[in-house]
Amino acid sequence: MRTYNLTVFDQTGEKLLDESFTAGTDEEAKEVGQARLSEEGFNDHTHRCVSPEAKLILFHR
Template sequence: MSKYYLTAFGKAGEHLVNETLEATSDNEAKEIGMKKLEEKELLNHSSRIVKSSGGLVHFHP
């Protein structure tokens, strides 16, 4: 399992979500992250999912 970080931002740049995820692949991490954003009604906010090694998995401006 690898660590990923999910972050969502408000319009003023504040963190709305800043969580750690564990997943076996980039695709699984994206699925988990998008589900969490949907549950928190943050799909339309700026967000990103990155690997602990620094790779970008998802970015929504």
């Protein structure tokens, strides 16, 4: 399993969510990240999810 980081920001740049989770693949991490964003109601906020190599898996501005 690999550790991914999901971060959500408000319009001023303040972090609203900053958490790590594990997933087996980048595609699985994308699904987990999208589900987490939906749970918290952050789909329309600026967010990013990065792999352990700092590859962007999810990004919305």
